Structures are given as C-alpha cells and as structure tokens.
Amino acid sequence: MKKVALVFVLAVLTPSLLLAWLAVRSLRDQQYLIERQHSLLCQGVADVLAKDMQDALSEQQRAFTAKVAGLLATKTPLELAKGFDAALRKEWPLAQIGFVVKLSGEILSPTAADGVDERKFLEANSRFLANRESAEVYFNSKLMALNTSPNVQTSQPEPSAQTENSLDFAKRYGLKSQVRNVMPQQQQAFLSQKLSSADESQQQVSKLAPAEAEFRQLIGDDTEGTLARFLDNKLNVLCWCRVPREPEVVFGAQLSLPRLEAELQPLLQRVPAQLQHDICVALLDDTAKPVALSKTGFRAAWKRPFVATEVGEALPHWEVAVYLVNPAKLTQAARNIRLTLGLLILVLVIAIGVGSWLIVADLNRHLTLARQKTDFVSNVSHELKTPLTSIRMFSELLAEGRVGDPAKQRSYLAIITAEAARLTRLINNVLDFARLERGEKKYNFQPCDIVAVVRDTAESYRPHLEAAGFRFTCELPPEPIVVNGDRDALAQVIVNLLSNAEKYSDRCKEVTVRVTQRATPLPYLEVSVSDRGLGVPRGSAEKIFEKFYRAHDSLSSGIQGSGLGLTLARQIARAHGGEVVYEPRDGGGSCFNLRLPVIAPERT
Ligand code: ADP
Numbered sequence: 001m002k003k004v005a006l007v008f009v010l011a012v013l014t015p016s017l018l019l020a021w022l023a024v025r026s027l028r029d030q031q032y033l034i035e036r037q038h039s040l041l042c043q044g045v046a047d048v049l050a051k052d053m054q055d056a057l058s059e060q061q062r063a064f065t066a067k068v069a070g071l072l073a074t075k076t077p078l079e080l081a082k083g084f085d086a087a088l089r090k091e092w093p094l095a096q097i098g099f100v101v102k103l104s105g106e107i108l109s110p111t112a113a114d115g116v117d118e119r120k121f122l123e124a125n126s127r128f129l130a131n132r133e134s135a136e137v138y139f140n141s142k143l144m145a146l147n148t149s150p151n152v153q154t155s156q157p158e159p160s161a162q163t164e165n166s167l168d169f170a171k172r173y174g175l176k177s178q179v180r181n182v183m184p185q186q187q188q189a190f191l192s193q194k195l196s197s198a199d200e201s202q203q204q205v206s207k208l209a210p211a212e213a214e215f216r217q218l219i220g221d222d223t224e225g226t227l228a229r230f231l232d233n234k235l236n237v238l239c240w241c242r243v244p245r246e247p248e249v250v251f252g253a254q255l256s257l258p259r260l261e262a263e264l265q266p267l268l269q270r271v272p273a274q275l276q277h278d279i280c281v282a283l284l285d286d287t288a289k290p291v292a293l294s295k296t297g298f299r300a301a302w303k304r305p306f307v308a309t310e311v312g313e314a315l316p317h318w319e320v321a322v323y324l325v326n327p328a329k330l331t332q333a334a335r336n337i338r339l340t341l342g343l344l345i346l347v348l349v350i351a352i353g354v355g356s357w358l359i360v361a362d363l364n365r366h367l368t369l370a371r372q373k374t375d376f377v378s379n380v381s382h383e384l385k386t387p388l389t390s391i392r393m394f395s396e397l398l399a400e401g402r403v404g405d406p407a408k409q410r411s412y413l414a415i416i417t418a419e420a421a422r423l424t425r426l427i428n429n430v431l432d433f434a435r436l437e438r439g440e441k442k443y444n445f446q447p448c449d450i451v452a453v454v455r456d457t458a459e460s461y462r463p464h465l466e467a468a469g470f471r472f473t474c475e476l477p478p479e480p481i482v483v484n485g486d487r488d489a490l491a492q493v494i495v496n497l498l499s500n501a502e503k504y505s506d507r508c509k510e511v512t513v514r515v516t517q518r519a520t521p522l523p524y525l526e527v528s529v530s531d532r533g534l535g536v537p538r539g540s541a542e543k544i545f546e547k548f549y550r551a552h553d554s555l556s557s558g559i560q561g562s563g564l565g566l567t568l569a570r571q572i573a574r575a576h577g578g579e580v581v582y583e584p585r586d587g588g589g590s591c592f593n594l595r596l597p598v599i600a601p602e603r604t
Pocket of ligand 1: 496500501504531533534535536544545549550551552553560561562563564565566567590
C-alpha cells in the first residue's frame, strides 16, 4: 500500500500539481503577453509605415534631381541659375522656393527682388548656404538608437553605407542625445521593467542626434541629399543636387510642408486589413500634433500613443504613431484568456482530485477484498474442521461400541446428522457462490407455493433449533401463495437466514418465521426471519450483504462464518425479482425480510 501510494505521489500527484502551479504562474503574465504581442504587431506596422515615408521622401529627392536634369537639358547650369526658382516651382509643385548656390558661398538664385517669400528665404538661409554660419542638422545615429528601446532598435534597417557615414559624422561632431516628444506606452512599459528608476531619464531617447555643421561640410562629396533643420522652431527641409559638369554649383529646393503632408497622407492607409478596425495611425509633427490620420475624426492623447516610430533624419522628430481605437478591448481579451485558462486549471485540479480519490478508494476496496478473502479461507477451513471433528469423534464412539445406552446412541446420531447438514450447507454455499461469481448459476424457475417451501424448510430445521434450546415460532397463512421460483434456491435462502438467527442469538433464544402477503405497490410476499440476538452493528446494515463481509468476526465474537450466507441470499432473491433486507428490531435482535413478487391468480 505504501509503495503504491509513493508511486502515485511521485508519478501522478507531484507532476500534476507542478503543472497546475506552472499554469497558475503563466496566468499572471497573460495580460503582459497579450499586450506585448499586440504591441509587437503595431510596432511592426509603425516601422513599415515610417520606412515607407522615408522611401517616399527619397523618391521626392530623386524626382527633384530628375527635374533639375530636365531643366539642364537645354541650358547650362549658370544659364538655368537665373530663373531657377520660378522654373522649378512651375515644374515641381512640392518646391516652395528653388535656390542655386555656389560652393564658394555665392547665391545665384533667388534674389531679394524676386518676391516676399524669396526675401524671407534669403533672410533665413543665406548665411547658412554661404557657409558663414553652421546650423543644427539631424542624423540617424546608431549610437542614439542603442540607448532607445528595443522596439526602435529592431525596427531599424540594416546599417547602410549612408548610416555608417552618419555614424562617423556623429562621432566626429560629438552628437548629443535628444528626448522624444511622444511617450509610447508599450516601450515605456517595457523599459520600466528593464531599467531602474535612476535610468528613467534615458527612457525616450530619440534615435536622431543633432549636430552643428556648415552647408559645405554637410554636402561633402555627395551629389544629392536632403537636409532638415529647425528655424525659429519651424522645420525647414531642403533638397539639393549638383551635376558633374559643374560640381561647384548646387541646385536646391525648400519643400512646402503642407504639400509634403498631403503626399504622405495616403501612405497611412496601408494599415493591414486585420488591424484596420482596431488601430488609428497618425503622422505627428515635431510638436506631436497630427498632420495626417488613417481615420478621419479620430481623437486621442497624441503624446501617449500605444507605439511609435520616428520617421528619420529627413523629418526630424516626426513620428508615425499608432493608437488603439478601443484600449479596453485588449484588457478584455486578456481577461477572457485568463478566465478560460483559470477554468481549465480548475477542471484539471478537480480532475486530479477526483482521479486521486477514485484510485485511493479502488485501492482500499481491493485491499479490503484481499483481506476478506484471506479471512474467508481461514474461516471456511475452521467451519469445515469443527463439524468434521464432531462427526469423526461421535462416529468413532459408536463404531467402537463404547456407547451402550440407546438414548445416547440416538443423540450422538442426531449430532452427526446435524453436523453433516451444517457441512452440506457450508459446501453448498461455497459452491453456489463460486457458480454465481462465474455467472454459471442456473435456476429452475417454476410456479411454486412459497408457504409450503417455508413450512417444509422450517419444520426440517425445527428439531435442530429446539434441541439447541430455541423457542421456534412459525406463523404461516393457511392458503398457498404462488411465486415463480426455484424451490431449492428459495429453501437455501430460508436456511441461511434461520442458521444466522441461530448463530447470532445470545441468551434470548427465540426465532420466528412469518409469511405475510402485501398488496402495494405491487402484490408481493414477505418471509421474515427474526430473532432476539446480537443485532447488526450500526453502519453495517448494507455491508453485511457484501461478499466475505462479517460484522461479527470470529476472533472477537467466537462465531464461525464465511461471510457468504447473506450475499447468496440477496443474489438469489434478486434473481427472482425480489430482495433481502435487514431491519433492526425494537427491543433488540434482527429481522431479515425476503421479498418476492407474487404471480397474479389468473396466471397460476
Ligand atoms: P456469516 O457466515 O459470517 O454468518 P453471512 O453472510 O450470513 O455470513 O452474514 C454476514 C454478517 O451479517 C455476519 O458475519 C453477521 O455479522 C451479520 N449477521 C447475519 N445475520 C445476523 C443476525 N441474525 N443477527 C446479527 N447479525 C447477523
């Protein structure tokens, strides 16, 4: 038993409880996992859209270079320089102002006389374009990206030659880190797990770094490019290019931001279909104001997007930001998963509990049965030995002729007969039980008068009971009662009940057999055998009908038995469509009732 319990604990209980504990632990992380999954998905969308915007800007840069090349097809660079501003604006609507500057610092176009816009442009840019002042421009810095969240890092494209150059530049000019204008909730949540509070100041570091440089320095040996800088806190984006035949002359354009925003707006509609209802994507400018939206009319706390990605150095501090249309939906989904998993764990734990209980109960049942079988063998051996000893002793006395008195001889013969009958009963019970267990017991059913069966059995048992000092009463109805049954089997039930009444009687030796006919609920009869003996201990009223079960064991009560008499009686009664039940008697003793259905008179 101990071994089985140990195997059960090691092989079933411990692993199951461990699994349940792991499942409960994973429940706590569900909300975080779901948010994390969703944020990765949204981050992917933001990264792709930011990349699309960078590509669109590069496309515009190429369009500008192509326009310049087109204009130069019929003119020399210096001829074109004269009316470049007006010519470019006509050809390329994205241009707000067109300019031409020599690397020496001479500005060929526009001139202050060209118009108000041109004058303002020159006031703001002439010193920078003439290399007389350095300006703060932005670089996509890998160094800065290392300090930002992992989301931003993973979203970065592989370092190109250009970013490597930027990196060299960043190192050379000592780039400073910049804090982002927006605070993406998910990057924030992730970082606050990773960083101590002392590091919190580093949390939303921009991947762009500002550096001071002159126009000539910024251009270097390149043939085209885009420069973004802030003038009076307003973004100023310049596209420029130069042609190999006149490398000293640089053609450029200041982009119109409203027109650029209109160009970028359609890109925001590229949100994957499965996310279209759940998120709104916004293009935020450097003040975190939305300049384009994927869903018109959407409102949110613009500085607190779910996730965001910076567009890049062409539009510094501009962000592609993703907002959840219904933030509660995420929490609800996490709650639903937690609930489902919680229920599964509960079912698992209940199943483990019930399974364990069933195994333990079954184990106990088998152990009890094994113990009862052992007791049965020793009880039967003892029951066989006792009558055999008496039979042998009295038959030897008679055989040796040592008993002369005829009365004594008769009494000895009576004892031998009674003990032989007891042996026969016992052996019949054992054999019948074995047949029943194997399902081989056959009944010879036929209409029979139960009153006659009870009378015959009782009368054959009467001498034995009276010899043992019992007052035996038999109350039978005068008219026959017919049942469909096997005479011998029914007689065996009555003998078993009478034999028990005799065995379990103490000082008050009184046995009564009564046959009563009842009408409800269906016509049935009751053969009751009652005594004034020990009675059945409380709690054993049903168990006494189980095989091998003995409420009064041989050791404590000194009463021999096999634990099969009542089992057989009940099985035989049930085979006849009836039942054997026990009832305690007022004033002490037991009453066993054999109930059998009666055949309706017309069928007899
Ligand atoms: P056994 O051979 O032990 O008598 P039974 O199946 O006939 O086997 O009876 C089962 C148990 O029921 C007995 O061991 C005894 O404890 C109890 N029992 C049966 N008949 C009586 C009775 N008339 N009075 C008290 N207890 C009884």
